[in-house]
Amino acid sequence: SCRQRQRLEKPRTAITTSAALIALLVVSTPTCSDGFLFQRAKKTHHLIRPPLIAPKPKVAQQETCRSFPGVVSSSASSSIPPSTAVEQDATTSRNGQDTTAVTNVAGMATSVDVSSTLRPWQSLLTRMGLMSFILGMCIALPVTLLPQKLMYKYGFLIKTRVQKEEWALATGTFCARWLLRLIPFCRITTYSHFHPNPPASVWVCNHTSMLDVFLLLAADRQARGNTRRRIKIVYWKQLESNPVTKLLFRQAGFIPVQMAANEHGEENDYDRSSFKKLLKDAKQAFADGFDIGILPEGQLNPTPEQGLLPVFSGAFTMAKMSRRPVQMLSMKGAHDLWHPVHGMHCVKRHVQLRVYPYQFRFQSSPDFVKTFSDVVGHFAMHGTDLPEEDMGPLVAKSMMTAEDGAKMKKKKSSGKE
Numbered sequence: 395s396c397r398q399r400q401r402l403e404k405p406r407t408a409i410t411t412s413a414a415l416i417a418l419l420v421v422s423t424p425t426c427s428d429g430f431l432f433q434r435a436k437k438t439h440h441l442i443r444p445p446l447i448a449p450k451p452k453v454a455q456q457e458t459c460r461s462f463p464g465v466v467s468s469s470a471s472s473s474i475p476p477s478t479a480v481e482q483d484a485t486t487s488r489n490g491q492d493t494t495a496v497t498n499v500a501g502m503a504t505s506v507d508v509s510s511t512l513r514p515w516q517s518l519l520t521r522m523g524l525m526s527f528i529l530g531m532c533i534a535l536p537v538t539l540l541p542q543k544l545m546y547k548y549g550f551l552i553k554t555r556v557q558k559e560e561w562a563l564a565t566g567t568f569c570a571r572w573l574l575r576l577i578p579f580c581r582i583t584t585y586s587h588f589h590p591n592p593p594a595s596v597w598v599c600n601h602t603s604m605l606d607v608f609l610l611l612a613a614d615r616q617a618r619g620n621t622r623r624r625i626k627i628v629y630w631k632q633l634e635s636n637p638v639t640k641l642l643f644r645q646a647g648f649i650p651v652q653m654a655a656n657e658h659g660e661e662n663d664y665d666r667s668s669f670k671k672l673l674k675d676a677k678q679a680f681a682d683g684f685d686i687g688i689l690p691e692g693q694l695n696p697t698p699e700q701g702l703l704p705v706f707s708g709a710f711t712m713a714k715m716s717r718r719p720v721q722m723l724s725m726k727g728a729h730d731l732w733h734p735v736h737g738m739h740c741v742k743r744h745v746q747l748r749v750y751p752y753q754f755r756f757q758s759s760p761d762f763v764k765t766f767s768d769v770v771g772h773f774a775m776h777g778t779d780l781p782e783e784d785m786g787p788l789v790a791k792s793m794m795t796a797e798d799g800a801k802m803k804k805k806k807s808s809g810k811e
Contacts, residue, residue, distance in 0.1 A: 510742075511741055511742060512740060512741060512742060512743065517739070517740045517741065518740075520579050520580070520731070520740040520743050521738050521739075521740045522579075523577050523578070523579025523580075524579045524580075524731060524732065524738055524740065525738070526577050526579070527573055527574065527577045527579055530569075530573045530576075530577065531569060531570065531573060531608065531638065532638050534569040534573065535565075535566065535569060535638055535641060535642055536638065536641060538565045538569060539562060539565060539566075539641055539642065539645055540641075542558065542561050542562065542565065542645070543558075543645060546558045555647075556682045556683070558645065558647075559624075559626075559645070559646055559647035559682075559684070560624065562642065562645040562646040562647075563624045563625075563626075563646045563647075564624075566611050566642050566646060567611045567612070567614055567615065570608045570609075570611040570612035571611070571612045571613075571615070573612075574612045579731075579743065580609075580727075580731055580743045580744070580745050581743060581744050581745065582609060582612065582613045582745045582746075582747055583744065583745070583746045583747070584613050584616050584617040584746075584747045584749070585617075585746070585747065585748045585749060586616060586617050586618070586619070586749055587617075587618065587619075587749040587750070587751040588618065588619030588621065589618075589619070589621065589622075589751075590621055591621065592618075592621060592622060592623055593718070593719060593753065594623065594680045594683075594685060594716075594718050595623075595685050595686075595713075595718055595719050595720065595721045595753065596685070596686050596687075596688060596709050596712055596713040596716070596718050596719070596720050596721070597625055597685055597686065597687045597688070597720075597721050597722070597723060598687075598688050598689070598690050598709045598720060598721075598722055598723070598766060598770070599687065599689060599722070599723035599724065599725060599770070600689070600691060600695065600698065600702060600724055600725060600770050600771070600774045601689040601691050601692075601693070601694055601695060602694060602695050602696075602698045602725065602728050602729040602734070602774070603694065603728035603729045603731065603732045603733070603734065604694070604732050604734075605728050605731060605732050606689075606725060606728055607627060607629075609725070609728055609745060609747070610687075610723070610725075610747070613747050617723075617747055617749045618749060623683060623684060623685045624683075624684050624685065625684065625685045625686070625687040626646070626647055626648050626649055626679045626684045626685070626686055626687065627643075627648050627649070627686075627687040627688075627689075628648070628649045628650075628651055628672065628676075628686065628687065628688045628689070629643055629648050629649070629650055629651070630650070630651065630653055631650040631651060631652050631653070631668075632653070632655060634650070647679070647684070649672055649675045649676060649679070649686070650668075651664065651665075651668055651669075651672055652664065652665035652667075652668040653665065653692075656693070658693065658694065658696055658734055658735060662692045662693060662706075673712065673715060676712055676716065677716060680716055680718065686712065688708060688709040688712070690705045690706050690707075690708065690709050690766060691703040691704070691705060691706070692704075692706050694729075694734035695729075695734070695774075696729065696733065696734045696735045698726070698729060698774040698775065699774075699775050700775070701767075701771050701775060702766075702767050702770065702771040702774065705763045705766055705767055707759035707762055707763055709762065710756055710758075710759045710762035710763075711759070713755075713756070714756075719753035719754060719755050720753075720754040720755070720756065720762065721750065721752070721753055721754070722750040722752070722754070722766065722769060722770055723747065723748065723749055723750070723770075724747075724748040724750070724769070724770040724773035724774055725745065725746065725747050725748075725774070726745070726746045726748075726773060726774050726775075726777045727742060727744050727745040727746055727777075728745050730742040730743070730744075731743065731745070746773075746777050748773050748779070750769065752789050752792075752793060753793065754789075754792040754793060755792065755793060756792055761791070761792060762792075764788075765788050765792050768780060768784070768788060769785070769788065
């Protein structure tokens, strides 16, 4: 009968529609010619490399440009000869098209494969993927974190505060990484740096999108390796108005800072009475085996292609008081997916993440502001590192130890006398 035929045709129609949508998504992505979307990138071994200013390095390091999630991309590694700047090109053939990633003596990113602007229907599908990713995080985080909260409350498996925070951070990283693999609405290219025994550090990064934290969580293992120290991020207290972010941030031990609500372009009005607790929490985080992550711009930057917003020196103050080095991250392209002003307009879907290998020890806050603006700002604008002739002096100056700074001050004072 007609009714029986309709009942049989409904599942077939649903399956056909789902298959058509998946095929349309694959065809619409700019990386469809790069191979199957879920194919994993090739693994490479990473060795530690001495600083750029070392005259005769004895250990070689590999810096890798890898695309995430799972899209095969070019990988570039640099082995450092004594006191020379040698460029190496690593080329990967993509269905007859060659794409080259270039690194120099410092493993710098000097050429990247930048995706083109999306067409309207591609933008729509990317926006749908982005919304699905956010919805997935809103479901996955409570489902995985609430049981851990109960386990900590009743002392089952999770018995200490540090364990609770480590589990929450690992869970957030796992959810973000695998949801991005399952819903590949964007492609993250990471310029990785793996340290076998990383020191406790203050990490700083530019800030362009509400996606920044989740993209950093998703790409953290691929960017900094399995030996990395977990990062506790300093965040705006008002973000706790969202119950999902409140659950993740509090359970992971992220550090809040009080600030009055403001619009883009307005100055930040911090509650300075909260700074004392901020420094106390940061000191405790270092003691517990965590690193601290700070976004020195203080608010979302809607125009990173024109440079960074005014940079605050709080990261320098924290690093100086805790006697920890400053390490830098730089991100480009997240605002093309979720813009601070225009929302989810999804102009492009290619995000780049750069992990700098240098451990900076600044002597003053102006040095920190200048170095961060030049190094991170240049990558945020162009997707490439500063030229070596500009990067070298900044690195040489900022990587001096406190003892070197004291010796220089003594020399200056003796010269005046």
